Amino acid sequence: MTDRALRLLRQSPHLAELAAFPFNFDLARAAHGHVEEVRLASGGPLEVVAGDDTGGTYFVCADGSVLYADSEGGAGVLGSSVDVALDILTGLPGWHDCLGLSPQDGEEKILACVAETEEEMREYHGIDDERAELRAALGFPERSAVELVGMLHAALSRTEPDFVLLNAEEGCAYELIGPPAPALWVPVLAAGRRDLALLRAGDGTAWEEVAEDPVRRRLALRTAQFDRADSDSELLRHLLRHETRSSMTDELRLAAVLVGLRGDTGDLPLLHEVRETDFDTACGLGGMPQTDAGADELRQWAQDLDDSMFGTDPADEPVSTWTDLARDQGMTELARVALIRDLDEIVMDRSRLRRPDAPRGLATAPLRALARDFEELGDHTQALRAQRLYAALQETAWDRVSARLDLTRLERAAGQLPQAVRTSATLRDVLAAPGDDSLRHWQGVNLGRFIAEEHYRLAGALADAGLPEEARALLAAADAILGELSGNAAKGVRELAEETAARMREVS
Structure with missing residues (x-):
């Protein structure tokens, strides 16, 4: 990582003017910041170092990489350092018109595109003498347009997942200005492809290590799902036996299906042994043919399951399949970005939630799943974004209360106490005037207990935050809810109620 070129620009007004025009890297615009508040999805720091005359902004990230964001919601990495980025920007003053190029386009196409772009620029101002002077002053070597396009393409390809930019207020992600990221399953299954190759080669060490490691085992099975080979029978049996250690997983069912598709009746005793591992596997592998x-x-049993649950096209798998496997491998940012983009698509087009069997209804479960996934990642901002939309789309009183209960908890956990207070008040309004009979027994079931508990926890959080008046109001609301609960429901809440009341006395 170097920033020699940036130091030279800051030290020389003349060089800074050259960088600003005609190369549109204007240090003076850094003081204005970007057109909107932004942040990295990863949470890493950003430093504005320059801007351009279209409203675009150049940021330096923690590792020195230069991230460019335009004013229309697009962003991409332009280099691993300011030096590299300026090497590209000064060598390709019309780089915006080269975003769609890659080394695979070939020299002829690249040179023609660059020549056309630069000829258009020359109609308005000079670039050749200015380029030669600035590049010489900054110490950049001579590079062909083909080499520079290759550098630009390589830099842009690094944007996702570590340098994805978000609108700080709304939480939505900027679009990539460069080449699209590879399909999510490509990086997720990379280790699985390596392991499956070792298993197929008969590597004894791999046979034991992969089978013993639950993550490597799952990845190998998922890879085998999309790369099926008749010679895999024995390794699939081996992985199936070991997957029982994880009880009923999707991969256990997948392994059983891949074994069953071979139609070898000699596998039926093994399949039944696997099914009888525990109660969950007995339920999850129900309908299996008898041993005779x-x-x-x-084969038909396995084919039916394969058709309904698996298949051979990774594009048919839900995003959660890949984000779960990414998280299991420590690919946190890859999972986070995939989930954010999935949420963005729902926010922009709610028709994605429409039920095929009831076009006027919405299947909102994906939003709840996204909220939970984000919470597990520790990303409260995105979890709240998903949960708020989920809560807004609920129809029955029970579902509205349940969704707002989870939203209150998330807001409290995120330290958004005023929002949590408002959400809890909305929840109580629904309890008071539900509009349907779905809540008629809420006082005697776990929902009532959970509502009371969350109110006491929120009251305690308000007290700890030095907000005694708000805390007392929440405590009163919690006590009122507790008073409505049945004996059994209230029993599990009383200890928390007493602890919260004691805390109130301490801060009063």
Whole structure:
């Protein structure tokens, strides 16, 4: 990482003027910041170092990489350092018109595109003498347009997942200005492809290590799902036996399906042994043919499950399949970005939630799943974004209360106490005037207990935050809810109620 070129620009007004025009890297615009508040999805720091005359901004990230954001919601990495970025920007003054190029386009196409762009620029101002002077002063070597396009393409390809920019207020992600990121399953299954190759090669060490490691085992099975080979029978049996250690998982069912598709009735005793591992596997692998079944029946059972749950196209898998596997491998940012983009698509087009069997209804479960996934990642901002939309789309009183209960908890956990107070008040309004009969027994079930507990926890958080008046108001609301609960429901809340009341006395 170097910033020699940036230091030279800051030390020389003449060089800074050259960088600003005609190369549109204007240090003076750094003082204005970006057109809107932004942050990295990863939470890393950003420093504005320059801007351009279109409202675009150049940021330096923690590792020195230069991230460019335009004024229309697009962003991309332009270099691993300011030096590299300026090497590209001064060598390709029309770099915006080169974003769609890659080394695979070939020299002829690249040179023609660059020549056309620069010829258009020359109609308005000079670039050749200015380029030669600035590049010489900054110590950049001679580079061909083909080499520079390759550098630009490589830099842009690094944007996702570590340098994805978000609108700080709304939480939505900027679009990539460069090449699209590879399909999510490509990086997620990379280790699985390596392991499957070792297993197929008969590597004894790999046979034991992959089978013993739950993550490597799952990845190998998922890879085998999309790369099926007739010679995999024994390794699939091996992985199936070991996957029982994780009880009922999607990969256990997948392994059983891949074994069953071979139609070898000699596998039926193994499949039944796997099914009887525990209660969950017995339920999850129900409908399995009996041990005296024929090959066709076994194959049909496996085929039906394969058609309904698996298949051979990774694009048909839900995003959660890949984000779960990414998280299991420590690919946190890859999972986070995929989930953010999935949420962005729902926010922009709620028709994605429409039920095929009831076009006027919305299947909102994906939003709840996203909120939980973000919470597990520790990303409260995105979890709240998903949960707020989920809560707004609920129809029955029970669902509205349940969604707002989770929203209150998330807001409290995120330290957004005023918002949590407002959400809890909305929840109580629904309890008071539900509009349907779905809540008629809430006082005697766990929902009532959970509502009371959250009110006491929020009251305690308000007290700890030095907001005694708000805390007392929440305590009164919590006590009122507790008073409505049945004996059994209230029993589990009383200890928390007493602890919260004692805390109130301490701060009063």
